[in-house]
Amino acid sequence: MRYRRNYQKGGCFFFTVVTAERRPWLAxxxxxxxxxxxxxxxxxxxxxxxxxxxxxxxxxxxVWTLPPHDADFSLRWRLIKGDVARHSRHPKPLWQRRFWEHTIRDADDYAQHLDYIHYNPVKHGYVDTPGAWPYSSFHRAVRQGRYPLDWGHTPPAVSPAIGHE
Structure with missing residues (x-):
């Protein structure tokens, strides 16, 4: 069975991109x-x-939002992965060949995916709170008023289907 991606011009998408063999080279x-x-x-x-x-x-x-006239997130991921591979000091391959994508359906789906993203370092045991992880958009979201600074001391209510990691 061939996987079909849901390309939507101007769409909003959640992505999971994984390193090759789960090597932790992004540490x-x-x-x-x-x-x-x-x-x-x-x-x-x-x-x-x-x-x-x-x-x-x-x-x-x-989570990305594409311009209204464009749906090609696959091109962007191919170019990003290739650029990283050209500039990285690590042995190749760096990335799993594919990535997982989910089309954001509505405001609740969007909020659930943002919560999942920002809580992920806590879920994996890297930090005790989302604000302690340096490689996250959490602090930008706090500045925008989406979260209080102390958000994430307890796990958010997130659908178990989110993530695919």
């Missing part, structure tokens, strides 16, 4: 910087909004 700030720079380079040529993101040592989760 160092220099490697996270390479990924961030790759995303900036791709965004210049193929715009998209990063609504939320968390980068963990062996995977990342993010």
């Amino acid at each position: 160092e700030s220099a490697d996270v910087a390479v990924l961030r720079q790759a995303m900036r380079r791709v965004k210049k040529r193929y715009p998209f909004a990063i609504d939320a993101i968390v980068i963990l040592p062996d995977h990342l989760h993010t």
